[in-house]
Amino acid sequence: MNELLKIQHLSKYYYNKNALNDVNLSLEKGKIYGLLGPNGSGKTTLMKIIAGLHKQTSGEVLLNNRPLSYKTKANISYMPTENFFYDSFKVKDIVKFYSDMYEDFQVESAFNTLEKIKVDPEFSISKLSSGLVGKLKVALALSRNVELYMLDEPLNGVDVLSRDVIIDLITRSCGENKVIVVSTHLVSEIEKILDSLIFLKDGTIALAGDAEELRMSRCTSVEGIYKEVFGND
């Protein structure tokens, strides 16, 4: 059985909006998934439900055939798109927090990555630029040793040179027992590492499948498919 995450009839309603509508998905181990869609398509809501920060209105999410609970959070590394760090902390305090809270967190690997992406552990979070916060978020999320990684807009606000470093980090974090889900607007920059694509439109799955097969069948790049799917929006 290669399936890590199974989503069945998942819906999420807000008082004035239908964020997700009857989403069905199955994510297999050893793959990097691209979760693609414009703003408001439901990508972040879907990730937050899986991470346990939101609760679905209906439907079920199973991780290794187990319903989501606080216990499954130990096997999920989620990187929200917002700056969610405590303002009063330094970078090294955040690393210590992760190390205290997650048994799987690899401190040495985290410090090595921070050095590589030029984030000084002595920096105060409140004084970091959005680009540095972005790099820190990715470094910490990928320094955990879990089966499911979810990165919400990991390239947002990050300079062009650092984007390659982050893409490299994502690629190296993927193993045969792991799943990485990346949501991004910068499709062209990340499409080379994506194994599978999920296009989310108005809370429903507009298109999903193997990246290579979709490229071949449509004779265009992932960016081209993106434009085809969302072109009229």
Added chain:
Amino acid sequence: MIKLIKYEFIKKYRLIAITIIASITLNIYLITRSASGGIAFLSLFPMIMGVLFIVDIIKMYSDDLNKKSGYMLFMTPNSGYKIIVSKMITAVIEGLAILLLYFIFIIINGAYMTFQSGVEVNFNDIIYIVNNIISGSFGFNLAHIFVFMLTVLLFLISFLTTIYTAMTIRKSIFSETKFGGVLSFVIFLLLNWGISFVSSKLFNVLDPYYYTFDFSSQVTASELAHTFLPMNILSIVQIILLTLCSGYLLEKKINL
């Protein structure tokens, strides 16, 4: 649990340091200005710290529920029950620390004012007073103080659980409604009204001794404990039920 409490204090260590330094500075300023300055400080301190304490314990939980930094806590593999209990323990430790700080100021200011008045302090007198308290010669002893402190502590925790439950209900069942702060307050009032209603019904069927007790006469510690028993039992039941309710909602219904 200990790690969660540890990080609650790490998050607010600056606030704690500023509060202590400001209190010491204000105290020095007041006691060196006039003879009644020490008394003025001791009157002001509980009022100001009481307000700050309430604001801080609300903010401690509210920030986690309403700000993005709450993801730091809620992404960790800790159950909702563990999170809510850790918040309550943090608040209780904070409350006790304020109380301890107040006692220290009482001793310091008392000693300073005695020294200033020129009265010769006899340490045998202090030992005599302490001995009298322990032996109960003043009409109360350490057991009385313990019973009273326990009642205050249980009341404080039950008050905290009511506040936290109101905020949890608002962020789970009513997470999509607007005017969050006002709604939390309305839920808090409704919870208090419900608790008062249930407690008044319960007390009506309890021992009438509870109501006819004469506080002007000397009471033993066990009589005092007996008097406070229904109130304390109710506080304990309230703490357990509301903690379970908050923990469940954090676990199953939360929308950050």
